[in-house]
Amino acid sequence: QSVLTQPPSVFGAPGQRVTISCAGSGSNIGAGYDVHWYQQLPGTAPKLLISGNSNRPSGVPDRFSGSKSGTSASLAITGLQSEDEADYYCQSYDSSLHSSVFGGGTKLTVL
Amino acid sequence: QVQLQEPGPGLVKPSETLSLTCTVSGDSISRSSHYWGWIRQPPGKGLEWIGSVYFSGSTYYNPSLKSRVTISVDTSDNHFSLSLTSVTAADTAVYFCARHLGNYGPIDVWGKGTTITVSS
Numbered sequence: 417q418s419v420l421t422q423p424p425s426v427f428g429a430p431g432q433r434v435t436i437s438c439a440g441s442g443s444n445i446g447a448g449y450d451v452h453w454y455q456q457l458p459g460t461a462p463k464l465l466i467s468g469n470s471n472r473p474s475g476v477p478d479r480f481s482g483s484k485s486g487t488s489a490s491l492a493i494t495g496l497q498s499e500d501e502a503d504y505y506c507q508s509y510d511s512s513l514h515s516s517v518f519g520g521g522t523k524l525t526v527l
Numbered sequence: 528q529v530q531l532q533e534p535g536p537g538l539v540k541p542s543e544t545l546s547l548t549c550t551v552s553g554d555s556i557s558r559s560s561h562y563w564g565w566i567r568q569p570p571g572k573g574l575e576w577i578g579s580v581y582f583s584g585s586t587y588y589n590p591s592l593k594s595r596v597t598i599s600v601d602t603s604d605n606h607f608s609l610s611l612t613s614v615t616a617a618d619t620a621v622y623f624c625a626r627h628l629g630n631y632g633p634i635d636v637w638g639k640g641t642t643i644t645v646s647s
Contacts, residue, residue: 450631454574454634461639461640462623462634464635503573507576513589515587516579516631518573518575518576
C-alpha cells in the first residue's frame with residue numbers, strides 16, 4: 417500500500433486529454449511538500465516530467481502539466497500521442513515517515 | 528552531461544549483503560545543492576525509495592529498510608554506495624542510483640539501473 421495513491425491505469429485515444437491523480441494526506445502533499453512526476457517507458461529508468469508541482473524541465477513538451485490542491489496533485493496530458501504510453505509516478509516527502517515516497521504508479525494506455 | 532553508473536553483481540544469495548556503488552561523472556558529488564540516492568523497483572511493481580546521502584555524510588533512509596541499509600559517500604573518488612544486509616527474495620529488483628535537488632527535491636538524473644536477483 418503506497419502512501420500516495422494513484423489509479424492503476426488510465427486510457428485515452430490519440431489527441432485526447434487525460435489526467436492522473438495522486439492522493440496524499442496531511443503529512444505529505446497536504447503539509448506543503450512539493451509533488452514531482454516521472455515518466456517511465458518500458459525497460460528504461462524513470463525521467464523527470466514535472467518538478468515542484470507544476471514546473472516542466474527543459475525539453476518536456478507543454479502537453480504535460482501538473483497541479484496541486486490540498487492533499488492531492490494531478491498530472492494532465494493533452495494531445496495524447498502513442499509515445500506517451502508509459503508508467504507515470506508521483507513523488508513527495510512525508511514528514512511522518514521522514515522519507516521520500518512514491519505513488520504506486522499509473523499505466524497510461526493510448527488506445 | 529551528468530551520468531550515473533551502477534554496475535552490480537547480478538545475483539546475490541539469500542542472507543548475504545548486497546553492495547552497489549554508483550559512479551558519478553560530469554558533476555561533483557560535493558556540490559552542496561545535491562543529494563545522492565538509491566531507488567529500487569521489484570519486477571512488475573512500482574518505485575521504492577531506499578535512501579539518500581549528502582556529501583557531508585548525512586543520510587536519510589526509508590524507515591521500512593533502515594535497519595538493513597547503509598548508504599555512504601566517497602567525495603575523493605566521486606561515488607556513493609549502498610549496502611543492504613540479510614537480503615531475501617523480496618529484495619529482488621532493479622536498483623537505480625540517482626541525483627536529487629535538495630532533500631525534498633526532484634530526481635533529475637537517474638542511472639540506467641542494475642538488476643539484482645536474490646536466489647541460491
